[in-house]
Amino acid sequence: MLSYFIIILVCITLVGSVSFYISYKTMASQAEAASLLLVQQIEKNMDNDFHSKRNLLLASYNEQSYIDGVNRYTELSDRERFLFRQKIGDLYLKSFNVTPIRDFLRFQIYYSNGELLSSSDESGQHNPAKVRGSEWFRQTVAKDGEVFYSGFIPAADRTIDGETAYFSSIMIRDFSNPEQFILVRAEYRAELFNSIGRNDGLSPNSSIVILDEGNRLVYASGDAQRYAGGKELTSRINGSQGKFWLSLDGEDRLVSYTNSSYSNWKAVLIVPKHDIFGALDIIKTTVIVTAFIAFVITLLISVLFGQRITKPILDLYKTVNRIKRGDFSVRVEVRRNDEIGRIGMNFNAMQDELQNLIETRYVNQIKLQEAQLAMLYSQINPHFLYNTLDSIRAMSDYYQVQEISEMAQSLADIFRYNTKNKDEIVTLQEELVQIEAYMNIQRIRFEDKISFEQQIDDDLYSFPMLKMTLQPLVENAVFHGIERKRGKGTIAVIVSREGGSITLTVKDDGVGISDKHLADIRSSLKPPLQQGEGLSSDTRSGIGVLNVYSRYRIRYGERFEFHINSRKGTGTEIKLLIPEHLEAHS
Incomplete structure (x- = not known):
């Protein structure tokens, strides 16, 4: 019974463990694949939005007069400069407002010497030397006509209400005159990333982190703000895309990331382990409870019905032991008509046959052997021959016939050996x-x-x-x-x-x-x-x-x-x- 329970417990545990392991691996694999797909979709949405904003920054290329004005700006009179600044400002003001961009804040236009040409509001840096020395200015020039995206905005540059989440800037110039150019910079709120964070495919506790080209934090949703800028996260984000498990605040989290080939920004999705395997915990609890209930039911069934099977077998075992000790009169008490009962009836029949064989064959055969031995003895056993043999030997001695004497003596010795x-x-x-x-x-x-x-x-x-x-x-x-x-x-x-x-x-x-x-x-x-x-x-x-x-x-x-x-x-x-x-x- 104990072995039976142990086997059942081991089987249930094994089935539950294997099921849990397979479910765990399957869910982990599916969660990793789904997270990677989600972060790729985030990157795609972000790149589409960035591409649309790039087209707005290139609005001055649509008319040659703007490029000519850039090339001749240093040669223009004060009035012509004023008109040029007003004209190009109106151009970008219309570009950003004709098709409203919900997260757009402001724009500034700077000349190559750092001079502020136009601004959509009161923001903008009026110190040309400070502008030329700023990191964003140098990075934009280094891009040589490509859009520079950054989420790093020094505190000194955060004007008005500090709502700016990130900005994009581009250098506009005539390729035949590389020394004369303007830089158009547009600043945006975090509305783009907030809308991405409201993706229906994300779990409630998932977090989105956006890092710029220098792995600086641009945006973090939920509780990711506390650790998103730490090296423990950013140091492991390398390559075009990937995924890894990271322990943060005492809890394992699945980190999936992808690197945009367009903006060189990283979109990172962080999902707590509990959100992935919450359903699996319910399955595990269900398996444990089911296994316990199954074990209890099996125990009850074994106790209730086990005796019905084992008791007659034990009775049969005791009967066999009594027969082993020589008691052939014992019989099994048959109270049922199933397989065990038929075994008992056949055993009793075998006992009857065995006892009959012992009485009729074994005993009779022993008697037969004794009778044969007695017959063998009786062949040379008649007692009256002793006197006759002695008389023959005495007569052979008298008549001096030695052979007769020796034969009679030997025959007498043989008879004595058998009878005495x-x-x-x-x-x-x-x-x-x-x-x-x-x-x-x-x-x-x-x-x-x-x-x-x-x-x-x-x-x-x-x-x-x-x-x-x-x-x-x-x-x-x-x-x-x-x-x-x-x-x-x-x-x-x-x-x-x-x-x-x-x-x-x-x-x-x-x-x-x-x-x-x-x-x-x-x-x-x-x-x-x-x-x-x-x-x-x-x-x-x-x-x-x-x-x-x-x-x-x-x-x-x-x-x-x-x-x-x-x-x-x-x-x-x-x-x-x-x-x-x-x-x-x-």
């Missing part, structure tokens, strides 16, 4: 003694046709093993291997240690086993629960092998290994790998 030793576990030494007695009988029977060899590690004689392990294997080697062979044969018993197992090998050089017969024997070597009803008539010769295999497999399980290898005419090898240090199955 009731323990299922014996030592390797005890098994070898019984095999020696058995092989002694076979040597007398076959007149030394069979040779018996032992290769035993010295420390393994006390190794514990199941009773009657070697005898069925050696017997198979005698009757199915050496007895059918022409000439002598050898049977070898080899016991050694390999890794964590004791390897017991019985091999002979007899007639061997055909491939089909060997395949049948190998296929019969299965765990007791998987064995069939018994060996077929063709594989009856493997009953002793199967008996040994089954007894060890029941005791040691998969830790026990059994291998049988043979080829027709080359002999047979049977190898048992018995765990050395592991306890047997209970």
